[in-house]
Amino acid sequence: MADTGTVLVTGGAGYIGSHAVLALRDAGYKVAVLDNLTTGFRWAVPEGVAFIEGDVADMALVGRTLYEHQVGAILHFAGSIIVPESVHNPLKYYRNNTAASRALIEAAVTGGVRHFIFSSTAAVYGIPESSPIDEDMPTKPINPYGTSKLMTETMLRDVAAAHDINYGVLRYFNVAGADPHGRTGQSTAGATHLIKIAAEAALGKRASVGVYGTDYATPDGTGVRDYIHVTDLAEAHVSALRWLTANPAKSLTVNCGYSRGFSVLEVLDAVDRVAGVTLTRDLQGRRAGDPDALVASNARILSTLDWRPRLNDLDTIVRDALAWERKLDETRPAA
Structure with a gap:
Protein backbone atom coordinates (compact mmCIF):
# COMPACT_ATOMS: atom_id res chain seq x y z
CA MET A 1 0.00 0.00 0.00
CA ALA A 2 1.46 3.35 -1.06
CA ASP A 3 1.77 5.95 1.68
CA THR A 4 -1.09 8.41 1.20
CA GLY A 5 -0.71 10.05 4.60
CA THR A 6 -3.91 10.39 6.55
CA VAL A 7 -7.21 9.87 4.74
CA LEU A 8 -9.78 12.48 5.75
CA VAL A 9 -13.36 11.18 5.61
CA THR A 10 -15.95 13.95 5.54
CA GLY A 11 -19.31 12.78 6.82
CA GLY A 12 -17.49 9.87 8.44
CA ALA A 13 -19.98 9.72 11.32
CA GLY A 14 -22.85 9.06 8.91
CA TYR A 15 -24.22 5.91 7.31
CA ILE A 16 -21.96 5.30 4.32
CA GLY A 17 -19.06 7.35 5.67
CA SER A 18 -18.80 5.27 8.86
CA HIS A 19 -18.59 2.10 6.80
CA ALA A 20 -15.84 3.68 4.68
CA VAL A 21 -13.90 4.50 7.86
CA LEU A 22 -14.09 0.84 8.89
CA ALA A 23 -13.00 -0.34 5.43
CA LEU A 24 -10.05 2.07 5.39
CA ARG A 25 -8.98 1.01 8.88
CA ASP A 26 -9.34 -2.67 8.00
CA ALA A 27 -7.07 -2.00 4.97
CA GLY A 28 -4.41 -0.35 7.14
CA TYR A 29 -4.97 3.34 6.38
CA LYS A 30 -4.64 6.11 8.95
CA VAL A 31 -8.00 7.90 9.10
CA ALA A 32 -9.44 11.16 10.41
CA VAL A 33 -13.13 12.13 10.35
CA LEU A 34 -14.67 15.57 9.81
CA ASP A 35 -18.41 15.70 10.53
CA ASN A 36 -20.79 18.36 11.82
CA LEU A 37 -23.04 15.67 13.38
CA THR A 38 -26.16 17.05 11.70
CA THR A 39 -27.14 13.55 10.66
CA GLY A 40 -24.12 11.59 11.88
CA PHE A 41 -23.34 10.15 15.31
CA ARG A 42 -20.19 10.61 17.37
CA TRP A 43 -20.37 6.99 18.56
CA ALA A 44 -20.08 5.81 14.95
CA VAL A 45 -16.44 6.96 14.79
CA PRO A 46 -14.21 4.17 16.14
CA GLU A 47 -11.74 4.66 18.95
CA GLY A 48 -8.33 5.63 17.63
CA VAL A 49 -9.73 7.66 14.72
CA ALA A 50 -9.17 11.40 15.03
CA PHE A 51 -12.50 13.23 15.07
CA ILE A 52 -12.98 16.88 14.13
CA GLU A 53 -16.44 18.34 14.63
CA GLY A 54 -17.15 20.96 12.01
CA ASP A 55 -18.36 21.78 8.53
CA VAL A 56 -16.61 21.06 5.25
CA ALA A 57 -17.46 24.60 4.14
CA ASP A 58 -15.29 26.02 6.95
CA MET A 59 -12.14 26.46 4.89
CA ALA A 60 -10.03 27.65 7.84
CA LEU A 61 -10.95 24.55 9.86
CA VAL A 62 -10.41 22.25 6.90
CA GLY A 63 -7.07 23.87 6.14
CA ARG A 64 -5.87 23.36 9.73
CA THR A 65 -7.11 19.78 9.68
CA LEU A 66 -5.29 18.97 6.45
CA TYR A 67 -2.05 20.41 7.86
CA GLU A 68 -2.23 19.01 11.38
CA HIS A 69 -3.14 15.49 10.25
CA GLN A 70 -0.92 15.46 7.14
CA VAL A 71 -3.87 14.55 4.92
CA GLY A 72 -2.99 13.14 1.51
CA ALA A 73 -6.45 11.99 0.40
CA ILE A 74 -10.07 12.99 1.02
CA LEU A 75 -13.17 10.81 0.82
CA HIS A 76 -16.09 13.23 0.66
CA PHE A 77 -19.43 11.90 1.92
CA ALA A 78 -20.80 14.98 3.71
CA GLY A 79 -23.98 16.33 2.13
CA SER A 80 -27.76 16.16 1.90
CA ILE A 81 -29.38 13.18 0.19
CA ILE A 82 -33.20 13.30 0.27
CA VAL A 83 -34.59 13.80 -3.24
CA PRO A 84 -38.07 15.17 -2.36
CA GLU A 85 -36.53 17.60 0.12
CA SER A 86 -34.21 18.87 -2.62
CA VAL A 87 -37.25 19.74 -4.74
CA HIS A 88 -38.87 21.71 -1.91
CA ASN A 89 -35.64 23.26 -0.60
CA PRO A 90 -33.18 23.46 -3.50
CA LEU A 91 -31.01 26.14 -1.94
CA LYS A 92 -30.17 23.79 0.95
CA TYR A 93 -28.84 21.27 -1.58
CA TYR A 94 -26.85 23.80 -3.57
CA ARG A 95 -25.36 25.05 -0.28
CA ASN A 96 -24.63 21.69 1.34
CA ASN A 97 -23.71 19.69 -1.74
CA THR A 98 -22.30 22.17 -4.25
CA ALA A 99 -21.05 25.29 -2.46
CA ALA A 100 -19.64 23.32 0.47
CA SER A 101 -17.93 20.90 -1.92
CA ARG A 102 -16.40 23.82 -3.81
CA ALA A 103 -14.93 25.14 -0.54
CA LEU A 104 -13.60 21.69 0.37
CA ILE A 105 -12.01 21.20 -3.06
CA GLU A 106 -10.32 24.60 -2.84
CA ALA A 107 -8.96 23.75 0.60
CA ALA A 108 -7.71 20.42 -0.78
CA VAL A 109 -5.86 22.13 -3.64
CA THR A 110 -4.39 24.76 -1.31
CA GLY A 111 -3.38 22.07 1.18
CA GLY A 112 -1.64 19.90 -1.42
CA VAL A 113 -4.05 16.95 -1.19
CA ARG A 114 -3.35 14.62 -4.10
CA HIS A 115 -6.42 12.37 -4.19
CA PHE A 116 -10.13 13.17 -3.83
CA ILE A 117 -12.97 10.64 -3.90
CA PHE A 118 -16.51 11.95 -4.23
CA SER A 119 -19.75 10.30 -3.16
CA SER A 120 -22.01 10.82 -6.17
CA THR A 121 -25.27 9.23 -7.25
CA ALA A 122 -27.21 7.56 -10.03
CA ALA A 123 -29.53 10.58 -9.79
CA VAL A 124 -27.14 12.37 -12.16
CA TYR A 125 -28.60 10.24 -14.99
CA GLY A 126 -32.17 11.42 -14.40
CA ILE A 127 -34.62 9.14 -16.19
CA PRO A 128 -32.39 6.97 -18.40
CA GLU A 129 -33.42 5.97 -21.88
CA SER A 130 -32.35 2.37 -21.29
CA SER A 131 -31.16 0.02 -18.57
CA PRO A 132 -28.62 -1.04 -17.38
CA ILE A 133 -26.97 2.38 -17.21
CA ASP A 134 -23.34 2.85 -18.14
CA GLU A 135 -21.14 5.81 -17.27
CA ASP A 136 -21.19 7.25 -20.79
CA MET A 137 -24.95 7.72 -20.85
CA PRO A 138 -26.20 11.34 -20.80
CA THR A 139 -26.34 13.04 -17.41
CA LYS A 140 -29.73 14.75 -17.19
CA PRO A 141 -30.72 15.06 -13.52
CA ILE A 142 -34.37 15.82 -12.88
CA ASN A 143 -34.07 17.19 -9.34
CA PRO A 144 -31.79 19.56 -7.41
CA TYR A 145 -30.19 16.65 -5.54
CA GLY A 146 -28.89 15.10 -8.76
CA THR A 147 -27.94 18.48 -10.20
CA SER A 148 -26.03 19.48 -7.06
CA LYS A 149 -24.00 16.27 -7.28
CA LEU A 150 -23.35 16.63 -11.00
CA MET A 151 -22.11 20.18 -10.48
CA THR A 152 -19.52 18.86 -8.03
CA GLU A 153 -18.46 16.19 -10.53
CA THR A 154 -17.91 18.98 -13.07
CA MET A 155 -15.87 21.02 -10.59
CA LEU A 156 -13.62 18.05 -9.89
CA ARG A 157 -13.04 17.46 -13.60
CA ASP A 158 -12.07 21.09 -14.16
CA VAL A 159 -9.92 21.32 -11.03
CA ALA A 160 -8.02 18.12 -11.87
CA ALA A 161 -7.23 19.56 -15.32
CA ALA A 162 -5.74 22.67 -13.71
CA HIS A 163 -4.07 21.34 -10.53
CA ASP A 164 -1.97 18.47 -9.22
CA ILE A 165 -4.88 16.40 -7.93
CA ASN A 166 -6.80 13.41 -9.26
CA TYR A 167 -10.28 12.23 -8.35
CA GLY A 168 -12.63 9.30 -8.25
CA VAL A 169 -16.36 9.84 -8.74
CA LEU A 170 -18.41 6.91 -7.44
CA ARG A 171 -22.02 6.99 -8.57
CA TYR A 172 -24.11 4.98 -6.11
CA PHE A 173 -27.27 3.15 -6.91
CA ASN A 174 -29.42 2.04 -3.91
CA VAL A 175 -27.27 1.54 -0.83
CA ALA A 176 -28.56 -0.79 1.87
CA GLY A 177 -27.55 -3.21 4.61
CA ALA A 178 -25.14 -2.74 7.50
CA ASP A 179 -21.70 -3.84 8.64
CA PRO A 180 -21.83 -7.67 8.91
CA HIS A 181 -19.91 -7.45 12.21
CA GLY A 182 -22.50 -5.12 13.73
CA ARG A 183 -20.14 -2.16 14.14
CA THR A 184 -22.29 0.42 12.36
CA GLY A 185 -25.40 0.75 10.20
CA GLN A 186 -28.19 3.08 9.08
CA SER A 187 -29.20 4.87 12.28
CA THR A 188 -30.82 8.11 11.13
CA ALA A 189 -34.40 8.62 12.28
CA GLY A 190 -36.85 9.09 9.43
CA ALA A 191 -34.62 7.45 6.83
CA THR A 192 -36.16 7.10 3.38
CA HIS A 193 -34.37 3.95 2.15
CA LEU A 194 -36.77 1.11 1.30
CA ILE A 195 -34.87 -1.68 3.06
CA LYS A 196 -34.40 0.46 6.19
CA ILE A 197 -38.14 1.25 6.22
CA ALA A 198 -39.03 -2.41 5.66
CA ALA A 199 -36.69 -3.51 8.47
CA GLU A 200 -38.39 -1.05 10.81
CA ALA A 201 -41.79 -2.40 9.78
CA ALA A 202 -40.62 -5.99 10.30
CA LEU A 203 -39.75 -5.10 13.90
CA GLY A 204 -43.09 -3.40 14.53
CA LYS A 205 -41.91 0.20 14.34
CA ARG A 206 -44.08 0.93 11.32
CA ALA A 207 -47.57 -0.35 10.55
CA SER A 208 -46.94 -0.73 6.81
CA VAL A 209 -44.56 -0.02 3.95
CA GLY A 210 -45.59 2.34 1.19
CA VAL A 211 -45.38 1.03 -2.37
CA TYR A 212 -45.39 4.01 -4.71
CA GLY A 213 -46.62 2.94 -8.12
CA THR A 214 -47.83 -0.45 -9.32
CA ASP A 215 -48.13 0.31 -13.04
CA TYR A 216 -44.49 0.58 -14.10
CA ALA A 217 -43.19 -1.29 -17.14
CA THR A 218 -41.63 -3.98 -14.95
CA PRO A 219 -42.52 -7.65 -14.38
CA ASP A 220 -44.68 -6.95 -11.30
CA GLY A 221 -45.50 -3.29 -11.96
CA THR A 222 -43.35 -1.86 -9.15
CA GLY A 223 -40.13 0.10 -9.57
CA VAL A 224 -36.90 -1.85 -10.02
CA ARG A 225 -33.66 -0.73 -8.37
CA ASP A 226 -30.10 -2.00 -8.06
CA TYR A 227 -29.32 -2.52 -4.35
CA ILE A 228 -25.66 -2.56 -3.25
CA HIS A 229 -24.49 -3.67 0.19
CA VAL A 230 -22.96 -0.73 2.03
CA THR A 231 -19.89 -2.79 3.00
CA ASP A 232 -19.20 -3.67 -0.64
CA LEU A 233 -19.62 0.01 -1.47
CA ALA A 234 -17.17 1.03 1.27
CA GLU A 235 -14.62 -1.44 -0.06
CA ALA A 236 -15.06 0.04 -3.54
CA HIS A 237 -13.85 3.37 -2.11
CA VAL A 238 -10.72 1.72 -0.75
CA SER A 239 -10.08 0.14 -4.14
CA ALA A 240 -10.63 3.52 -5.82
CA LEU A 241 -8.10 5.13 -3.48
CA ARG A 242 -5.53 2.46 -4.31
CA TRP A 243 -6.16 3.06 -8.02
CA LEU A 244 -5.81 6.84 -7.72
CA THR A 245 -2.58 6.43 -5.77
CA ALA A 246 -1.16 4.11 -8.43
CA ASN A 247 -2.35 6.33 -11.32
CA PRO A 248 -1.60 9.90 -10.17
CA ALA A 249 -2.15 11.40 -13.63
CA LYS A 250 -5.56 9.79 -14.13
CA VAL A 277 -43.12 -11.86 8.96
CA THR A 278 -45.71 -10.66 6.47
CA LEU A 279 -45.36 -6.94 5.88
CA THR A 280 -48.43 -4.88 5.09
CA ARG A 281 -48.03 -3.26 1.66
CA ASP A 282 -49.66 0.16 1.36
CA LEU A 283 -50.18 0.52 -2.39
CA GLN A 284 -50.15 4.15 -3.52
CA GLY A 285 -49.73 6.17 -6.71
CA ARG A 286 -46.44 6.93 -8.38
CA ARG A 287 -44.16 9.67 -7.12
CA ALA A 288 -43.19 12.27 -9.69
CA GLY A 289 -39.91 11.59 -11.43
CA ASP A 290 -39.47 7.95 -10.42
CA PRO A 291 -38.19 5.91 -13.40
CA ASP A 292 -39.35 2.36 -14.06
CA ALA A 293 -35.90 0.89 -13.46
CA LEU A 294 -32.47 2.08 -12.33
CA VAL A 295 -29.89 -0.66 -12.73
CA ALA A 296 -26.15 -0.10 -13.00
CA SER A 297 -23.81 -1.46 -15.58
CA ASN A 298 -20.83 -2.30 -13.38
CA ALA A 299 -18.54 -3.39 -16.22
CA ARG A 300 -16.23 -0.40 -15.78
CA ILE A 301 -15.67 -0.75 -12.05
CA LEU A 302 -15.01 -4.47 -12.43
CA SER A 303 -12.52 -3.92 -15.24
CA THR A 304 -10.78 -0.91 -13.65
CA LEU A 305 -10.55 -1.57 -9.92
CA ASP A 306 -9.37 -4.56 -7.88
CA TRP A 307 -12.89 -4.80 -6.47
CA ARG A 308 -15.32 -7.68 -6.47
CA PRO A 309 -18.57 -7.61 -4.52
CA ARG A 310 -18.69 -10.11 -1.65
CA LEU A 311 -22.18 -9.47 -0.31
CA ASN A 312 -24.21 -9.23 -3.53
CA ASP A 313 -27.19 -11.22 -2.35
CA LEU A 314 -30.52 -9.59 -1.50
CA ASP A 315 -31.21 -11.82 1.48
CA THR A 316 -27.75 -11.03 2.89
CA ILE A 317 -28.39 -7.29 2.54
CA VAL A 318 -31.75 -7.65 4.27
CA ARG A 319 -30.34 -9.91 7.00
CA ASP A 320 -27.61 -7.40 7.88
CA ALA A 321 -30.09 -4.50 7.86
CA LEU A 322 -32.42 -6.41 10.18
CA ALA A 323 -29.58 -7.37 12.52
CA TRP A 324 -28.56 -3.71 12.83
CA GLU A 325 -32.16 -2.60 13.39
CA ARG A 326 -32.46 -5.12 16.22
CA LYS A 327 -29.19 -3.87 17.71
CA LEU A 328 -30.49 -0.31 17.61
CA ASP A 329 -33.59 -1.46 19.48
CA GLU A 330 -31.52 -3.21 22.14
CA THR A 331 -28.77 -0.66 22.67
CA ARG A 332 -30.13 2.53 21.13
CA PRO A 333 -26.99 4.68 21.37
CA ALA A 334 -27.17 8.35 22.22
CA ALA A 335 -26.29 10.78 19.45
Whole structure:
Protein backbone atom coordinates (compact mmCIF):
# COMPACT_ATOMS: atom_id res chain seq x y z
CA MET A 1 0.00 0.00 0.00
CA ALA A 2 1.46 3.35 -1.06
CA ASP A 3 1.77 5.95 1.68
CA THR A 4 -1.09 8.41 1.20
CA GLY A 5 -0.71 10.05 4.60
CA THR A 6 -3.91 10.39 6.55
CA VAL A 7 -7.21 9.87 4.74
CA LEU A 8 -9.78 12.48 5.75
CA VAL A 9 -13.36 11.18 5.61
CA THR A 10 -15.95 13.95 5.54
CA GLY A 11 -19.31 12.78 6.82
CA GLY A 12 -17.49 9.87 8.44
CA ALA A 13 -19.98 9.72 11.32
CA GLY A 14 -22.85 9.06 8.91
CA TYR A 15 -24.22 5.91 7.31
CA ILE A 16 -21.96 5.30 4.32
CA GLY A 17 -19.06 7.35 5.67
CA SER A 18 -18.80 5.27 8.86
CA HIS A 19 -18.59 2.10 6.80
CA ALA A 20 -15.84 3.68 4.68
CA VAL A 21 -13.90 4.50 7.86
CA LEU A 22 -14.09 0.84 8.89
CA ALA A 23 -13.00 -0.34 5.43
CA LEU A 24 -10.05 2.07 5.39
CA ARG A 25 -8.98 1.01 8.88
CA ASP A 26 -9.34 -2.67 8.00
CA ALA A 27 -7.07 -2.00 4.97
CA GLY A 28 -4.41 -0.35 7.14
CA TYR A 29 -4.97 3.34 6.38
CA LYS A 30 -4.64 6.11 8.95
CA VAL A 31 -8.00 7.90 9.10
CA ALA A 32 -9.44 11.16 10.41
CA VAL A 33 -13.13 12.13 10.35
CA LEU A 34 -14.67 15.57 9.81
CA ASP A 35 -18.41 15.70 10.53
CA ASN A 36 -20.79 18.36 11.82
CA LEU A 37 -23.04 15.67 13.38
CA THR A 38 -26.16 17.05 11.70
CA THR A 39 -27.14 13.55 10.66
CA GLY A 40 -24.12 11.59 11.88
CA PHE A 41 -23.34 10.15 15.31
CA ARG A 42 -20.19 10.61 17.37
CA TRP A 43 -20.37 6.99 18.56
CA ALA A 44 -20.08 5.81 14.95
CA VAL A 45 -16.44 6.96 14.79
CA PRO A 46 -14.21 4.17 16.14
CA GLU A 47 -11.74 4.66 18.95
CA GLY A 48 -8.33 5.63 17.63
CA VAL A 49 -9.73 7.66 14.72
CA ALA A 50 -9.17 11.40 15.03
CA PHE A 51 -12.50 13.23 15.07
CA ILE A 52 -12.98 16.88 14.13
CA GLU A 53 -16.44 18.34 14.63
CA GLY A 54 -17.15 20.96 12.01
CA ASP A 55 -18.36 21.78 8.53
CA VAL A 56 -16.61 21.06 5.25
CA ALA A 57 -17.46 24.60 4.14
CA ASP A 58 -15.29 26.02 6.95
CA MET A 59 -12.14 26.46 4.89
CA ALA A 60 -10.03 27.65 7.84
CA LEU A 61 -10.95 24.55 9.86
CA VAL A 62 -10.41 22.25 6.90
CA GLY A 63 -7.07 23.87 6.14
CA ARG A 64 -5.87 23.36 9.73
CA THR A 65 -7.11 19.78 9.68
CA LEU A 66 -5.29 18.97 6.45
CA TYR A 67 -2.05 20.41 7.86
CA GLU A 68 -2.23 19.01 11.38
CA HIS A 69 -3.14 15.49 10.25
CA GLN A 70 -0.92 15.46 7.14
CA VAL A 71 -3.87 14.55 4.92
CA GLY A 72 -2.99 13.14 1.51
CA ALA A 73 -6.45 11.99 0.40
CA ILE A 74 -10.07 12.99 1.02
CA LEU A 75 -13.17 10.81 0.82
CA HIS A 76 -16.09 13.23 0.66
CA PHE A 77 -19.43 11.90 1.92
CA ALA A 78 -20.80 14.98 3.71
CA GLY A 79 -23.98 16.33 2.13
CA SER A 80 -27.76 16.16 1.90
CA ILE A 81 -29.38 13.18 0.19
CA ILE A 82 -33.20 13.30 0.27
CA VAL A 83 -34.59 13.80 -3.24
CA PRO A 84 -38.07 15.17 -2.36
CA GLU A 85 -36.53 17.60 0.12
CA SER A 86 -34.21 18.87 -2.62
CA VAL A 87 -37.25 19.74 -4.74
CA HIS A 88 -38.87 21.71 -1.91
CA ASN A 89 -35.64 23.26 -0.60
CA PRO A 90 -33.18 23.46 -3.50
CA LEU A 91 -31.01 26.14 -1.94
CA LYS A 92 -30.17 23.79 0.95
CA TYR A 93 -28.84 21.27 -1.58
CA TYR A 94 -26.85 23.80 -3.57
CA ARG A 95 -25.36 25.05 -0.28
CA ASN A 96 -24.63 21.69 1.34
CA ASN A 97 -23.71 19.69 -1.74
CA THR A 98 -22.30 22.17 -4.25
CA ALA A 99 -21.05 25.29 -2.46
CA ALA A 100 -19.64 23.32 0.47
CA SER A 101 -17.93 20.90 -1.92
CA ARG A 102 -16.40 23.82 -3.81
CA ALA A 103 -14.93 25.14 -0.54
CA LEU A 104 -13.60 21.69 0.37
CA ILE A 105 -12.01 21.20 -3.06
CA GLU A 106 -10.32 24.60 -2.84
CA ALA A 107 -8.96 23.75 0.60
CA ALA A 108 -7.71 20.42 -0.78
CA VAL A 109 -5.86 22.13 -3.64
CA THR A 110 -4.39 24.76 -1.31
CA GLY A 111 -3.38 22.07 1.18
CA GLY A 112 -1.64 19.90 -1.42
CA VAL A 113 -4.05 16.95 -1.19
CA ARG A 114 -3.35 14.62 -4.10
CA HIS A 115 -6.42 12.37 -4.19
CA PHE A 116 -10.13 13.17 -3.83
CA ILE A 117 -12.97 10.64 -3.90
CA PHE A 118 -16.51 11.95 -4.23
CA SER A 119 -19.75 10.30 -3.16
CA SER A 120 -22.01 10.82 -6.17
CA THR A 121 -25.27 9.23 -7.25
CA ALA A 122 -27.21 7.56 -10.03
CA ALA A 123 -29.53 10.58 -9.79
CA VAL A 124 -27.14 12.37 -12.16
CA TYR A 125 -28.60 10.24 -14.99
CA GLY A 126 -32.17 11.42 -14.40
CA ILE A 127 -34.62 9.14 -16.19
CA PRO A 128 -32.39 6.97 -18.40
CA GLU A 129 -33.42 5.97 -21.88
CA SER A 130 -32.35 2.37 -21.29
CA SER A 131 -31.16 0.02 -18.57
CA PRO A 132 -28.62 -1.04 -17.38
CA ILE A 133 -26.97 2.38 -17.21
CA ASP A 134 -23.34 2.85 -18.14
CA GLU A 135 -21.14 5.81 -17.27
CA ASP A 136 -21.19 7.25 -20.79
CA MET A 137 -24.95 7.72 -20.85
CA PRO A 138 -26.20 11.34 -20.80
CA THR A 139 -26.34 13.04 -17.41
CA LYS A 140 -29.73 14.75 -17.19
CA PRO A 141 -30.72 15.06 -13.52
CA ILE A 142 -34.37 15.82 -12.88
CA ASN A 143 -34.07 17.19 -9.34
CA PRO A 144 -31.79 19.56 -7.41
CA TYR A 145 -30.19 16.65 -5.54
CA GLY A 146 -28.89 15.10 -8.76
CA THR A 147 -27.94 18.48 -10.20
CA SER A 148 -26.03 19.48 -7.06
CA LYS A 149 -24.00 16.27 -7.28
CA LEU A 150 -23.35 16.63 -11.00
CA MET A 151 -22.11 20.18 -10.48
CA THR A 152 -19.52 18.86 -8.03
CA GLU A 153 -18.46 16.19 -10.53
CA THR A 154 -17.91 18.98 -13.07
CA MET A 155 -15.87 21.02 -10.59
CA LEU A 156 -13.62 18.05 -9.89
CA ARG A 157 -13.04 17.46 -13.60
CA ASP A 158 -12.07 21.09 -14.16
CA VAL A 159 -9.92 21.32 -11.03
CA ALA A 160 -8.02 18.12 -11.87
CA ALA A 161 -7.23 19.56 -15.32
CA ALA A 162 -5.74 22.67 -13.71
CA HIS A 163 -4.07 21.34 -10.53
CA ASP A 164 -1.97 18.47 -9.22
CA ILE A 165 -4.88 16.40 -7.93
CA ASN A 166 -6.80 13.41 -9.26
CA TYR A 167 -10.28 12.23 -8.35
CA GLY A 168 -12.63 9.30 -8.25
CA VAL A 169 -16.36 9.84 -8.74
CA LEU A 170 -18.41 6.91 -7.44
CA ARG A 171 -22.02 6.99 -8.57
CA TYR A 172 -24.11 4.98 -6.11
CA PHE A 173 -27.27 3.15 -6.91
CA ASN A 174 -29.42 2.04 -3.91
CA VAL A 175 -27.27 1.54 -0.83
CA ALA A 176 -28.56 -0.79 1.87
CA GLY A 177 -27.55 -3.21 4.61
CA ALA A 178 -25.14 -2.74 7.50
CA ASP A 179 -21.70 -3.84 8.64
CA PRO A 180 -21.83 -7.67 8.91
CA HIS A 181 -19.91 -7.45 12.21
CA GLY A 182 -22.50 -5.12 13.73
CA ARG A 183 -20.14 -2.16 14.14
CA THR A 184 -22.29 0.42 12.36
CA GLY A 185 -25.40 0.75 10.20
CA GLN A 186 -28.19 3.08 9.08
CA SER A 187 -29.20 4.87 12.28
CA THR A 188 -30.82 8.11 11.13
CA ALA A 189 -34.40 8.62 12.28
CA GLY A 190 -36.85 9.09 9.43
CA ALA A 191 -34.62 7.45 6.83
CA THR A 192 -36.16 7.10 3.38
CA HIS A 193 -34.37 3.95 2.15
CA LEU A 194 -36.77 1.11 1.30
CA ILE A 195 -34.87 -1.68 3.06
CA LYS A 196 -34.40 0.46 6.19
CA ILE A 197 -38.14 1.25 6.22
CA ALA A 198 -39.03 -2.41 5.66
CA ALA A 199 -36.69 -3.51 8.47
CA GLU A 200 -38.39 -1.05 10.81
CA ALA A 201 -41.79 -2.40 9.78
CA ALA A 202 -40.62 -5.99 10.30
CA LEU A 203 -39.75 -5.10 13.90
CA GLY A 204 -43.09 -3.40 14.53
CA LYS A 205 -41.91 0.20 14.34
CA ARG A 206 -44.08 0.93 11.32
CA ALA A 207 -47.57 -0.35 10.55
CA SER A 208 -46.94 -0.73 6.81
CA VAL A 209 -44.56 -0.02 3.95
CA GLY A 210 -45.59 2.34 1.19
CA VAL A 211 -45.38 1.03 -2.37
CA TYR A 212 -45.39 4.01 -4.71
CA GLY A 213 -46.62 2.94 -8.12
CA THR A 214 -47.83 -0.45 -9.32
CA ASP A 215 -48.13 0.31 -13.04
CA TYR A 216 -44.49 0.58 -14.10
CA ALA A 217 -43.19 -1.29 -17.14
CA THR A 218 -41.63 -3.98 -14.95
CA PRO A 219 -42.52 -7.65 -14.38
CA ASP A 220 -44.68 -6.95 -11.30
CA GLY A 221 -45.50 -3.29 -11.96
CA THR A 222 -43.35 -1.86 -9.15
CA GLY A 223 -40.13 0.10 -9.57
CA VAL A 224 -36.90 -1.85 -10.02
CA ARG A 225 -33.66 -0.73 -8.37
CA ASP A 226 -30.10 -2.00 -8.06
CA TYR A 227 -29.32 -2.52 -4.35
CA ILE A 228 -25.66 -2.56 -3.25
CA HIS A 229 -24.49 -3.67 0.19
CA VAL A 230 -22.96 -0.73 2.03
CA THR A 231 -19.89 -2.79 3.00
CA ASP A 232 -19.20 -3.67 -0.64
CA LEU A 233 -19.62 0.01 -1.47
CA ALA A 234 -17.17 1.03 1.27
CA GLU A 235 -14.62 -1.44 -0.06
CA ALA A 236 -15.06 0.04 -3.54
CA HIS A 237 -13.85 3.37 -2.11
CA VAL A 238 -10.72 1.72 -0.75
CA SER A 239 -10.08 0.14 -4.14
CA ALA A 240 -10.63 3.52 -5.82
CA LEU A 241 -8.10 5.13 -3.48
CA ARG A 242 -5.53 2.46 -4.31
CA TRP A 243 -6.16 3.06 -8.02
CA LEU A 244 -5.81 6.84 -7.72
CA THR A 245 -2.58 6.43 -5.77
CA ALA A 246 -1.16 4.11 -8.43
CA ASN A 247 -2.35 6.33 -11.32
CA PRO A 248 -1.60 9.90 -10.17
CA ALA A 249 -2.15 11.40 -13.63
CA LYS A 250 -5.56 9.79 -14.13
CA SER A 251 -9.05 10.10 -12.67
CA LEU A 252 -12.08 7.84 -12.87
CA THR A 253 -15.87 7.82 -12.79
CA VAL A 254 -17.60 4.52 -12.01
CA ASN A 255 -21.05 3.21 -11.21
CA CYS A 256 -21.42 1.29 -7.95
CA GLY A 257 -24.02 -1.43 -8.27
CA TYR A 258 -24.45 -5.11 -9.03
CA SER A 259 -26.06 -4.95 -12.49
CA ARG A 260 -29.05 -6.74 -10.98
CA GLY A 261 -32.33 -5.10 -10.19
CA PHE A 262 -35.07 -6.02 -7.72
CA SER A 263 -38.59 -4.65 -7.64
CA VAL A 264 -40.13 -3.10 -4.55
CA LEU A 265 -42.31 -6.16 -4.08
CA GLU A 266 -39.31 -8.50 -4.45
CA VAL A 267 -37.51 -6.56 -1.72
CA LEU A 268 -40.50 -6.75 0.59
CA ASP A 269 -40.81 -10.49 -0.11
CA ALA A 270 -37.16 -10.87 0.90
CA VAL A 271 -37.82 -9.06 4.18
CA ASP A 272 -40.81 -11.34 4.81
CA ARG A 273 -38.62 -14.36 4.10
CA VAL A 274 -35.66 -13.35 6.23
CA ALA A 275 -37.62 -11.86 9.15
CA GLY A 276 -40.37 -14.48 9.17
CA VAL A 277 -43.12 -11.86 8.96
CA THR A 278 -45.71 -10.66 6.47
CA LEU A 279 -45.36 -6.94 5.88
CA THR A 280 -48.43 -4.88 5.09
CA ARG A 281 -48.03 -3.26 1.66
CA ASP A 282 -49.66 0.16 1.36
CA LEU A 283 -50.18 0.52 -2.39
CA GLN A 284 -50.15 4.15 -3.52
CA GLY A 285 -49.73 6.17 -6.71
CA ARG A 286 -46.44 6.93 -8.38
CA ARG A 287 -44.16 9.67 -7.12
CA ALA A 288 -43.19 12.27 -9.69
CA GLY A 289 -39.91 11.59 -11.43
CA ASP A 290 -39.47 7.95 -10.42
CA PRO A 291 -38.19 5.91 -13.40
CA ASP A 292 -39.35 2.36 -14.06
CA ALA A 293 -35.90 0.89 -13.46
CA LEU A 294 -32.47 2.08 -12.33
CA VAL A 295 -29.89 -0.66 -12.73
CA ALA A 296 -26.15 -0.10 -13.00
CA SER A 297 -23.81 -1.46 -15.58
CA ASN A 298 -20.83 -2.30 -13.38
CA ALA A 299 -18.54 -3.39 -16.22
CA ARG A 300 -16.23 -0.40 -15.78
CA ILE A 301 -15.67 -0.75 -12.05
CA LEU A 302 -15.01 -4.47 -12.43
CA SER A 303 -12.52 -3.92 -15.24
CA THR A 304 -10.78 -0.91 -13.65
CA LEU A 305 -10.55 -1.57 -9.92
CA ASP A 306 -9.37 -4.56 -7.88
CA TRP A 307 -12.89 -4.80 -6.47
CA ARG A 308 -15.32 -7.68 -6.47
CA PRO A 309 -18.57 -7.61 -4.52
CA ARG A 310 -18.69 -10.11 -1.65
CA LEU A 311 -22.18 -9.47 -0.31
CA ASN A 312 -24.21 -9.23 -3.53
CA ASP A 313 -27.19 -11.22 -2.35
CA LEU A 314 -30.52 -9.59 -1.50
CA ASP A 315 -31.21 -11.82 1.48
CA THR A 316 -27.75 -11.03 2.89
CA ILE A 317 -28.39 -7.29 2.54
CA VAL A 318 -31.75 -7.65 4.27
CA ARG A 319 -30.34 -9.91 7.00
CA ASP A 320 -27.61 -7.40 7.88
CA ALA A 321 -30.09 -4.50 7.86
CA LEU A 322 -32.42 -6.41 10.18
CA ALA A 323 -29.58 -7.37 12.52
CA TRP A 324 -28.56 -3.71 12.83
CA GLU A 325 -32.16 -2.60 13.39
CA ARG A 326 -32.46 -5.12 16.22
CA LYS A 327 -29.19 -3.87 17.71
CA LEU A 328 -30.49 -0.31 17.61
CA ASP A 329 -33.59 -1.46 19.48
CA GLU A 330 -31.52 -3.21 22.14
CA THR A 331 -28.77 -0.66 22.67
CA ARG A 332 -30.13 2.53 21.13
CA PRO A 333 -26.99 4.68 21.37
CA ALA A 334 -27.17 8.35 22.22
CA ALA A 335 -26.29 10.78 19.45
